[in-house]
Amino acid sequence: MKRREFLKNTVVLANAAAFGGLTHGAQQASVPCPVTLLPMPDYGRDMEKEIAAIMAGDGLVLKGKKVLLKPNFVEAHPERPINTNPSVIAGVAHACLRLGAAQVIVGEASGHRRDPWFSVLNPSLRSILDKKVRCVDLNHGDAVAVPNKGGLTGLPHFYLAKPVAEADVLINLPKMKTHHWVGVTLCLKNLFGVLPGIYYGWPKNLLHFRGIERSILDLARTVKVHYSIIDGVVGMEGDGPIMGKAKPVGALVLSPFPLAADATAARMMGFDPRKIFYLVQAGRFLPGLRQEDVVIRGERPGRFATRFDCLEEFKGMRGGPFF
Amino acid sequence: MHFLRGGFAAPFFCPHFLNLGYNDDIMEHSASETAALVERLRSFSLLDGGLPYYRGNASSAEPTLLAALALSVSGAPAERAKPLLAWAQKLQNPDGSVGVDPGHRDQGVWLTALGAIVLHHFGLAENAKRALDFLLSLRSVTAPKDPRLRQDDTLTGWPWVPGTFGWVEPTAWSLIALSLSGLSGHPRAEEGVRFLVDRQIPSGGWNYGNPALDGKELLFFWDTTGLALVALHGHGDPTRVGASLELIEKNQGKIESLSGLSWAVLCLKGYGRDAGRARVKLLNVMGSLREEEFHAGNFALGLIALSGKKVFIP
Numbered sequence: 075m076k077r078r079e080f081l082k083n084t085v086v087l088a089n090a091a092a093f094g095g096l097t098h099g100a101q102q103a104s105v106p107c108p109v110t111l112l113p114m115p116d117y118g119r120d121m122e123k124e125i126a127a128i129m130a131g132d133g134l135v136l137k138g139k140k141v142l143l144k145p146n147f148v149e150a151h152p153e154r155p156i157n158t159n160p161s162v163i164a165g166v167a168h169a170c171l172r173l174g175a176a177q178v179i180v181g182e183a184s185g186h187r188r189d190p191w192f193s194v195l196n197p198s199l200r201s202i203l204d205k206k207v208r209c210v211d212l213n214h215g216d217a218v219a220v221p222n223k224g225g226l227t228g229l230p231h232f233y234l235a236k237p238v239a240e241a242d243v244l245i246n247l248p249k250m251k252t253h254h255w256v257g258v259t260l261c262l263k264n265l266f267g268v269l270p271g272i273y274y275g276w277p278k279n280l281l282h283f284r285g286i287e288r289s290i291l292d293l294a295r296t297v298k299v300h301y302s303i304i305d306g307v308v309g310m311e312g313d314g315p316i317m318g319k320a321k322p323v324g325a326l327v328l329s330p331f332p333l334a335a336d337a338t339a340a341r342m343m344g345f346d347p348r349k350i351f352y353l354v355q356a357g358r359f360l361p362g363l364r365q366e367d368v369v370i371r372g373e374r375p376g377r378f379a380t381r382f383d384c385l386e387e388f389k390g391m392r393g394g395p396f397f
Numbered sequence: 398m399h400f401l402r403g404g405f406a407a408p409f410f411c412p413h414f415l416n417l418g419y420n421d422d423i424m425e426h427s428a429s430e431t432a433a434l435v436e437r438l439r440s441f442s443l444l445d446g447g448l449p450y451y452r453g454n455a456s457s458a459e460p461t462l463l464a465a466l467a468l469s470v471s472g473a474p475a476e477r478a479k480p481l482l483a484w485a486q487k488l489q490n491p492d493g494s495v496g497v498d499p500g501h502r503d504q505g506v507w508l509t510a511l512g513a514i515v516l517h518h519f520g521l522a523e524n525a526k527r528a529l530d531f532l533l534s535l536r537s538v539t540a541p542k543d544p545r546l547r548q549d550d551t552l553t554g555w556p557w558v559p560g561t562f563g564w565v566e567p568t569a570w571s572l573i574a575l576s577l578s579g580l581s582g583h584p585r586a587e588e589g590v591r592f593l594v595d596r597q598i599p600s601g602g603w604n605y606g607n608p609a610l611d612g613k614e615l616l617f618f619w620d621t622t623g624l625a626l627v628a629l630h631g632h633g634d635p636t637r638v639g640a641s642l643e644l645i646e647k648n649q650g651k652i653e654s655l656s657g658l659s660w661a662v663l664c665l666k667g668y669g670r671d672a673g674r675a676r677v678k679l680l681n682v683m684g685s686l687r688e689e690e691f692h693a694g695n696f697a698l699g700l701i702a703l704s705g706k707k708v709f710i711p
Contacts, residue, residue, distance in 0.1 A: 191654030214450035272505045275557025
């Protein structure tokens with residue numbers, strides 16, 4: 075059995091036992107979840123003003139706050155769309171300053187690269203950020219033990235990077251990608267990057283052993299995310315999150331509700347979120363899984379609907395048309 | 398106590414008194430330049446005796462241990478490393494392991510390998526032995542052999558976290574620790590060698606773990622490639638790492654990061670190859686780092702590389 079299969083089987087069996095099979099289970103009560111689709115055909119456009127207006131319209135108050143932006147910036151690579159694009163990170167960072175944030179930090183604990191030059195300390199990011207914005211390597215530095223509010227992994231607590239624990243506002247900035255372990259990686263999966271590598275290693279193999287999906291769910295319960303913006307301008311299809319191919323979608327997905335953002339992005343990718351195990355389970359404690367609970371603002375979602383290629387084992391996630 | 402192995406009674410940063418072994422390199426930068434870099438590192442020292450990774454953080458094992466080594470090989474007076482070593486000794490757990498920091502002693506015990514290297518370097522034999530004993534008890538999880546895979550998951554290496562798989566970096570550090578302590582023939586060291594050779598990407602270099610996934614070669618990283626090469630030095634036929642060495646030697650001018658350049662210099666010098674371009678770039682990078690980029694552990698590693706001393710090779 076392949077090492078990867080070994081882990082995957084462990085995850086599946088453990089989850090089946092823990093959750094009583096692949097049923098949807100009791101879902102979170104219906105809550106209207108606004109999700110805004112912002113057209114962005116390429117990364118050349120200045121998006122600061124539009125993002126600021128949407129975040130403010132969603133009731134995000136940043137005046138005087140310490141804001142941490144958590145992109146997916148795991149592997150600086152000149153050709154592959156692995157990371158949240160620096161233009162998106164900069165657009166959001168500058169929008170936060172525009173909305174009066176006292177401090178804006180871009181932080182990432184890359185699960186692939188220990189060398190911070192290939193992550194948030196890469197010149198491609200620093201060179202376009204306002205000098206008031208700090209970039210922080212979350213892999214190396216102080217951490218704060220916080221109780222695990224989920225309990226599925228059996229880990230009593232998580233060691234959160236201190237800048238994450240100390241932020242007033244956490245804004246999650248994932249990339250729209252397929253994932254060779256769990257199908258898709260969006261807002262919820264991106265929270266692995268708040269855990270320092272010096273505690274969890276590269277990759278965060280402890281979380282793999284405890285179950286990737288269980289870990290995603292535990293983190294979703296433990297880490298409070300105030301806003302999410304998914305970079306779907308150019309996503310990654312196929313063998314994501316590193317080895318896949320570029321898939322242009324042309325939109326940012328913005329929401330105060332991370333599961334609503336993930337479910338909407340999944341539908342845009344051509345996947346049924348009700349067939350993605352960890353999203354379904356997250357629906358037990360987060361609103362936004364059901365399409366009827368999502369209130370789409372901005373552009374019509376049908377404009378961005380597409381079909382991401384994926385590994386054979388995830389083709390069962392396909393669904394739609396949704397829009 | 399035999400505090401400094403091969404200690405320095407020489408005047409600070411006077412190259413004539415330092416047996417660095419790379420006189421051509423010494424000429425590339427002045428002693429005052431090195432002194433300035435050392436002082437920048439020392440400016441990170443905290444009152445408790447340790448160093449943080451980045452300014453504003455608390456003292457942590459890795460930058461503290463590497464800084465002690467960097468001061469030693471840069472010719473600093475012995476007493477300057479003492480507070481760092483004292484901090485590290487206090488951090489060591491009764492079972493010999495070394496964790497992240499005093500508040501998280503049970504976390505990040507992969508750092509025990511670096512602890513063993515530094516404690517051995519400074520002749521702290523009892524501490525080093527306890528660290529080695531812990532390392533020998535720390536085993537990665539294995540998986541049954543799959544004939545479809547090139548990778549051999551039955552091999553035991555070292556994990557980042559106990560109870561998980563083995564990975565290139567903790568295995569390489571552990572192998573270095575064993576080799577420096579005269580245990581290169583230990584069965585765990587020999588298996589560690591096989592582990593690293595097995596994880597080498599066929600076209601050269603190392604990723605952080607697997608050489609390939611689903612039949613596709615993974616990306617090689619400068620830092621893990623340099624570190625693995627250093628760890629494998631003197632272990633068997635060097636031609637089996639030839640492609641990786643070539644990769645670093647030929648592409649050294651393309652490396653941009655402090656960590657990557659440091660490991661390139663360390664491994665090329667270790668194998669007696671030309672590291673000139675990487676070394677010049679390393680000096681430039683170290684001299685121009687902004688505060689938020691200043692990773693004290695990597696900076697200390699850079700100083701070790703610039704010193705020309707082969708502290709990671711027996």
